[in-house]
Amino acid sequence: MKRSQFIKMVGAGTVACACGQLVSCSSKGNDPTPSNIDFTLDLTQPANAALTSNGGSVVQQGIIIVRVSAGNFVAYLRACTHEGTGVNFQPSSNSFVCPNHGATFDISGNVTKGPATRALTRYNTSLSGTSLRVFS
Ligand code: FES
Known part of the structure; x- marks a missing residue:
């Protein structure tokens, strides 16, 4: 050669x-899993008005935040654990539904119907007055 x-x-x-x-x-x-999440939502702002009613939800920075009851919120990475499609919250069933292949998750983020097999990634929430902090 x-x-x-x-x-x-x-x-x-x-x-x-x-x-x-x-x-x-x-x-x-x-x-798609963001790290070092730490942001605050002003619940008096129109963009966050959905969070002033039980069952209301807002998506911010790829995280879906839901008001479960007065002063009680949950926040999850919106990406479905199957293939990453954004899940939506359905107040009528108190669950998250993936529009891609139909996986569902309960209000605690646990899988209730496949094909997803892993729970949604949860973030912490803390309410102070009208400021809702979401953080990892
Ligand atoms: S991407 Fe959500 S069920 Fe497939």
Whole structure:
């Protein structure tokens, strides 16, 4: 094998390896679970008006926040644990429903119907006056 042929072959392999690493890094970067979540919703703002009624929900920063009862809220990563579609809250059944393949989750985030098998990722909430803090 000539030196130039060897270099071309090794070069192609290096590119293939680099691509493999890029794909690997990219897939890690697509992890939809946000970390270091910490934001506050002003419940007096029109955008958050749904949270002044029981069963109301708001989506902020990929997190769905639901008012369960007066002073009692839950917050979950909206991404379905099956394939990541955003779940919606249905007050009539007090559950989260994924519009993609029909998985459902109870108000505690637990799976009540597949194909999802893992609970929704939960975040903490803390109400102070009309300020609702959502944090990890
Ligand atoms: S993405 Fe939600 S059930 Fe498939």
